[in-house]
Amino acid sequence: MPIRETAGSMTPASGAAIVVWGMDVYPNVLTTAEHVARATVSQSIRKRPDASPALDCRLRSALMDGPEALDALVGAEAVDRRDGVLALLRIHDLHLAPLEDLAGSERWQHHPAIADLKWRLERTFLDSVCAYDAVRTWTLPTDPVRALRMIAQADRVPAVYQWLATRCSLRQLVRFIELEGGPDGGFDDLVAICQISLDGDAKLELARNYWDEMGRGNATQVHTELHRRLKAALGFRTLSRREQPLEALERSALGSLLATNRALQLEMLGALGLIELQAGPRCRRVSAGLRRVAAPLDSLPFYDEHTAADPIHGKHWLERAIAPLGVRRDASAKIIEGARWRSTLNARFLERAALLVGGPARFDADSSAQTPAG
Numbered sequence: 282m283p284i285r286e287t288a289g290s291m292t293p294a295s296g297a298a299i300v301v302w303g304m305d306v307y308p309n310v311l312t313t314a315e316h317v318a319r320a321t322v323s324q325s326i327r328k329r330p331d332a333s334p335a336l337d338c339r340l341r342s343a344l345m346d347g348p349e350a351l352d353a354l355v356g357a358e359a360v361d362r363r364d365g366v367l368a369l370l371r372i373h374d375l376h377l378a379p380l381e382d383l384a385g386s387e388r389w390q391h392h393p394a395i396a397d398l399k400w401r402l403e404r405t406f407l408d409s410v411c412a413y414d415a416v417r418t419w420t421l422p423t424d425p426v427r428a429l430r431m432i433a434q435a436d437r438v439p440a441v442y443q444w445l446a447t448r449c450s451l452r453q454l455v456r457f458i459e460l461e462g463g464p465d466g467g468f469d470d471l472v473a474i475c476q477i478s479l480d481g482d483a484k485l486e487l488a489r490n491y492w493d494e495m496g497r498g499n500a501t502q503v504h505t506e507l508h509r510r511l512k513a514a515l516g517f518r519t520l521s522r523r524e525q526p527l528e529a530l531e532r533s534a535l536g537s538l539l540a541t542n543r544a545l546q547l548e549m550l551g552a553l554g555l556i557e558l559q560a561g562p563r564c565r566r567v568s569a570g571l572r573r574v575a576a577p578l579d580s581l582p583f584y585d586e587h588t589a590a591d592p593i594h595g596k597h598w599l600e601r602a603i604a605p606l607g608v609r610r611d612a613s614a615k616i617i618e619g620a621r622w623r624s625t626l627n628a629r630f631l632e633r634a635a636l637l638v639g640g641p642a643r644f645d646a647d648s649s650a651q652t653p654a655g
């Protein structure tokens with residue numbers, strides 16, 4: 282699930298697309314030309330005075346200008362919800378983005394002004410997520426394995442995926458995939474961070490999951506490589522953050538929030554587990570859509586791989602990671618809450634994406650779409 286927009290910190294305000302990193306897109310797929318373009322953009326931004334009052338723009342400039350400019354951001358507020366999420370993603374980039382995207386700004390990762398902003402923006406963001414989630418009125422068991430199965434089943438295959446499989450045009454399908462950025466983009470790094478300090482079966486299961494992300498040692502099967510082939514075959518771009526709807530930014534921010542806060546490790550286990558539980562049947566619909574519209578062969582392996590692997594990943598994540606951890610005191614509620622957060626933000630994103638591509642906006646579960654996942 283994915284965390285940054287190019288050089289997060291260095292992205293041109295005009296929205297020139299270079300790369301989105303994070304929860305929901307595959308990051309490690311830049312071409313040499315894109316790297317060159319990004320470096321050029323970084324230099325031009327450095328020289329351009331930024332009069333925008335938006336916090337994200339002020340932060341971008343301050344990360345280039347250094348300590349005095351950063352100090353001036355202590356107590357600064359976002360102008361609106363979108364600005365706050367953009368600024369938060371830019372801060373998360375300092376923790377998670379490739380160094381070549383950051384042009385040296387990573388040195389401010391733990392600057393007190395950045396810590397102040399991160400703390401406040403994350404509180405605001407989590408308040409929003411909890412408010413969205415509260416509307417959904419879950420009735421869930423306290424056992425996290427059973428709860429995650431119920432959450433996954435509640436919206437296992439939203440109507441938009443059935444529409445992708447059976448009715449949309451090639452153009453609509455490509456547009457959706459461009460917005461979606463893959464079912465678990467950035468998942469490899471998230472799994473790697475999530476396993477820190479675990480032990481026993483949980484640690485082994487996350488290691489196996491990570492190894493599958495790495496194509497089980499076969500470079501051509503690494504999931505980021507499969508996504509690169511998908512992107513090249515369909516000819517779509519990686520959208521800049523400024524081109525993405527708020528709902529996509531929020532979905533990304535949840536991943537990077539969980540990845541940069543040790544206190545949320547259990548919530549992260551729940552959120553990642555839910556991604557695995559739901560990805561298989563959703564990817565199967567996208568695969569069917571790609572075949573229906575006779576998409577290029579190279580576009581197929583990415584969704585085919587997740588169709589086959591993720592039901593198994595979901596089942597094993599529950600049995601081998603969630604079940605042993607869920608018996609610890611206070612762990613269950615946190616695991617379940619993380620899964621709810623992911624479910625809620627993903628539902629909001631899919632509703633918005635469906636609207637943008639001309640698909641069914643209703644977020645209906647398809648009860649015929651059950652798979653062995655979980």
Ligand SMILES: [Fe+2]
Pocket residue numbers: 465468494504587
């Ligand atoms: Fe994957």
Ligand SMILES: [Fe+2]
Pocket residue numbers: 465557590591594
């Ligand atoms: Fe997976």
